Amino acid sequence: MNHKEHVLGELELRPLHTKEALQCLLHSIIFLRAPNIVRPREVHCRHLRLSYPKVERPTSSSSSSSPFSVARIDEVVDSALDACLRNLTPAGPNLSRGHLVLTFYERRQTLSFFRLIQNEERVVFEEWIIPFLVDSMGSTSTLASSLSASDDGFVGVHDGELYTEPSSHSSMSTLPPASLYGGGGEDPAIAVEQQRAQARTEALLRSRLQDIYTLVNGSIDHIPPVSYLFQV
DSSP states (O other): OOOEEEEOOOEEEOHHHHHHHHHHHHHHHHHHHOSSOEEEEEEEOSSSSOEEEEEEEEOTTSOTTSTTSHHHHHHHHHHHHHHHHTSOEEEETTEEEEEEEEEEEEEEEEEETTTTEEEEEEEEEEEEEEEEEEEOBOOGGGHHHHHHHOSSEEEEEETTEEEEEEOOOOOOTTOOOGGGGTOTTSOHHHHHHHHHHHHHHHHHHHHHHHHHHHHHTSOOTTSOSSOOEEEO
């Protein structure tokens, strides 16, 4: 059986968006790769203007104990994210790096020792690798100097913490009012920088979701005809 590896482009995220963005990508892939017919549920992100599909429940013909059941998926995804975010590695000033690997595999029974002993073999047929950076500056006291000293990045504040992301925009004409980002009561400059940061995150996620849809709709010769499992 062929083994396919899909590596998504690296995401740069603020701490506020990190877990939600990774949930979006993982649940989208799992839903699109579910081997049986499942009922979808549209999930709206809390901090981002995005929605994504999530397995709601199996059809009546599917077992609730299936590895693709709602409880099983949520448990695996949440546990993997918590473990990953606790073990990020330093990648530079205010930067931490991590990655997730979503694996699809099947179990095969094999015989060994003159066909007397039966073993179970795990055969991986597809892997999705999701690399990401978390950008977190430490203190809001540096906000004013950061805004005035640099034209190459933009800054946002949430719950008393400062976040920065490199800017690829110069125009704000397409961005919504600051109140949509929770910045209505803040300094106008801070609200503008929050809007820029969030708009960039949303654009990156939409791009990664489009990559996922393209890859999922590609060749499926490597996918087994029988039911299979996943892990993160």
